[in-house]
Amino acid sequence: MASAAITSVSSFGANGSFGFNGLNNNLDGVYFGMGAGGGNGIPAGIGFFREGSGWDTALAFYTNNVTSGPNSTNAIQEKVRIDSSGRLLVGTSSASVDTLFQVTQATDVDFCANLEHTTSSTTPLGIRIKYTASSPNNAGAVFLSAADSTATRFELRSNGGLANYSANNANLSDRNAKKDITPAADTWNCIKEWEIVNYRYKDQPDNADLNLGVIAQQVAESCPEVITVFQEAKEATEDQPAQEERLGVKEQQMYWMAIKALQEAQVRIEQLEARLTAAGIE
Numbered sequence: 001m002a003s004a005a006i007t008s009v010s011s012f013g014a015n016g017s018f019g020f021n022g023l024n025n026n027l028d029g030v031y032f033g034m035g036a037g038g039g040n041g042i043p044a045g046i047g048f049f050r051e052g053s054g055w056d057t058a059l060a061f062y063t064n065n066v067t068s069g070p071n072s073t074n075a076i077q078e079k080v081r082i083d084s085s086g087r088l089l090v091g092t093s094s095a096s097v098d099t100l101f102q103v104t105q106a107t108d109v110d111f112c113a114n115l116e117h118t119t120s121s122t123t124p125l126g127i128r129i130k131y132t133a134s135s136p137n138n139a140g141a142v143f144l145s146a147a148d149s150t151a152t153r154f155e156l157r158s159n160g161g162l163a164n165y166s167a168n169n170a171n172l173s174d175r176n177a178k179k180d181i182t183p184a185a186d187t188w189n190c191i192k193e194w195e196i197v198n199y200r201y202k203d204q205p206d207n208a209d210l211n212l213g214v215i216a217q218q219v220a221e222s223c224p225e226v227i228t229v230f231q232e233a234k235e236a237t238e239d240q241p242a243q244e245e246r247l248g249v250k251e252q253q254m255y256w257m258a259i260k261a262l263q264e265a266q267v268r269i270e271q272l273e274a275r276l277t278a279a280g281i282e
Helices: 216-220 251-278
Strands: 016-021 029-036 044-050 057-064 076-082 088-090 101-103 142-147 152-157 162-164 197-199 211-213 227-231 246-249
Touching: 044 076, 216 227, 216 246
Parallel strands: 088 101
Antiparallel strands: 016 029, 029 044, 044 057, 057 076, 076 088, 142 152, 152 162, 197 211, 227 246
């Protein structure tokens, strides 16, 4: 962000100064800053000004990152702005997309944002995104979007779907990260009990495409090891209704079980072919 040149400084006090200054940025405004040693150096301050020819006003926060020598009025820079639309802008004076919050990072040595949870609890919470007045449940409304200068690489959609360049997915599978490695048991009898069904979720419209999958309770009858709790049961509170337990399936494990069953099927096919050949049947 551009430096803010201070056009005038008034100060008082032996060890500091408090200034009321005009901002020389072609915009009407007032700057409040704390000086150093009663001089003209301005290490930090707050400014409010008109953003254009109308009455749209913004509030900006300034710091001086001079590391040596006397403080300079030319070194003070705007670092954070709340613009006339109420958007919070960090590292920039304008938003590049429609957003209420934007952080702009110009170097490749720092993350744009870093969120840390310092609790020692075993159940810390992270980021929550919630639509409080609608339930779009579609591919057009997204909770998260990640893009570069060429394309959108990742989207977490409001229907719970994950859209990405899936050929780049990576699951840790290094031998050095694993223990208790043993050959998997046969999965033939387990998998053949799975009932593959078409269905729609209850909050999907009646004309939505049918989904293909399984019912967790039915799979649990033969393969309980691939069942997990998707949603824990909770009692009702003053703010939230009661929440029943919902089951989910570990699909990644199920994929590998299906591959294991395919390997078993290949062995059976090869054994059958060998018997047919031995019997002189082509």
